[in-house]
Amino acid sequence: MFVATYTGGTPNLTTFATVLDASHQTIAAANASDYVIATPLTNFMLAAPAMLKASKA
16 A cells, blocks of 8 residues: 555555555554654655755855
């Protein structure tokens, strides 16, 4: 299901989970874990170039 998230976002994950007949708890856990991991990682990747540039100054 996580491959679906990275290729099409949360709607894709939900659709894929529905097709696989995953339980509501599994879908909720997958979405929550995606947000917990992906949001800080995305923020770090967006901030890293500026942080590296500032550290070389």
